[in-house]
Amino acid sequence: MANQLNQLDQIFAALADPTRRAIVMRLCAGEASVGELADPFDMALPSFMKHIHVLEVSGLVQSEKSGRVRTCRLSPDALLGAEDWFQQQRAIWEARLDRFEAYVMKLKKERAGAKRPSRTTKRKGS
Amino acid sequence: MANQLNQLDQIFAALADPTRRAIVMRLCAGEASVGELADPFDMALPSFMKHIHVLEVSGLVQSEKSGRVRTCRLSPDALLGAEDWFQQQRAIWEARLDRFEAYVMKLKKERAGAKRPSRTTKRKGS
DNA sequence: TCTATAGTTAGCTTCATGGCTAACCAATTG
DNA sequence: CAATTGGTTAGCCATGAAGCTAACTATAGA
Structure with missing residues (x-):
């Protein structure tokens, strides 16, 4: 329960960054690899990976690695939690x-x- | 428009802090003075005022001073913007x-x- | 097997955030 | 007028966030 509240902290903090909001928006349209996600951004990969990590810790995004490619997908439950x-x-x-x-x-x-x-x-009256 | 997006940054950043979320929740129930708002928190006033300021800059809260007391109220439009x-x-x-x-x-x-x-x-299936 | 690709780790800067104290107005109230 | 109350300003400190480069791992492909 306190855990849940802490989750809200992390979700809002994650969404406070325009790069990360853009990632979330992108993932709403379907899963993608880290490389695909990073492509539109003029940013070094390690920096970009930090954003991915923040999104994962917040619970907004999940990812799994197969071979050398990591595929990210949105986990809609966390979004719904914040909307609630x-x-x-x-x-x-x-x-x-x-x-x-x-x-x-x-x-x-x-x-x-x-x-x-x-x-x-x-x-x-009424 | 870019301004609007920047506003989203600030709104989410403001809501990422549990103290500030508590303030917003409190203000949903009606306006209050800075002192009333600060009372439940074990925090020095200047620190607390910073939170109020962040909320004001984000557009979530408006305040006005009359005499020596500053009264804060929620500005629901900003909340709606984020919900959108x-x-x-x-x-x-x-x-x-x-x-x-x-x-x-x-x-x-x-x-x-x-x-x-x-x-x-x-x-x-279910 | 060699090379290129896709991520990852480590370590460094810089700036923002969240907290504090101390001192300072400016209205109320006695 | 003096004292209290409610808020504000200024300045300090510790931590964390966001970016970078350089070097490394591990898979895929030629």
Whole structure:
């Protein structure tokens, strides 16, 4: 569980780098070798490999070596885990907005009630 | 546009830290002063303020000072921006899965057609 | 077997991050 | 006005991240 949270640290940290986001985007379209992945980047291979390693440690990417070529693939579960975090926050945020709106509505009603001698009966809004 | 991408860098980097994620989660529930936000953390104020600053630069949080108290609130747009990134990746991923599945289906059909005269229909496993 | 290819390891720089203390405003409050 | 509170600025330190080169391993191909 604390492990899970730590995983979130690593996933977000991994995605904070544009090179690594590009790798993830590339892998969304299908698996690829390290060489293929590295090709578009103007970067020494060892530097590039560090990015791959960060992605693997975060759990976003898995790889396996066969012969002398290492093939990388996306592991979609980790991506979903991070997406979940956003959805949870959004849910809390939206619940708050609902409460806020309800509060504003109540204020409005009270104010209206206090100011005027209730000329017409107020209906509840939406 | 490149600006937007840079924004993503900063948003993910901001969320990579558990303290800052906790701040964001706290702010989902409503605005708060720096002091209130800092209270649960065993950390010197200047250190804490750095986190607030990172969140502000990323666009996740806005704040305004009135009197001697600074009030922070979440700016949900930035959160949504990051969430969008995930959804786009997922869309690409799922499209690929669909293509892959279609490919496997085609293979199966060809193989079945070639090997056997189609004895029983296979049920989908779980 | 020799050579070229695909990664890997080791080690080095440079800069960013996350933490601290100490000293410093500037509003409130007594 | 004096003291407290809430935040800010400045500056220091340790660690880690991102890049590089050089040298190495191990497989594939000629």
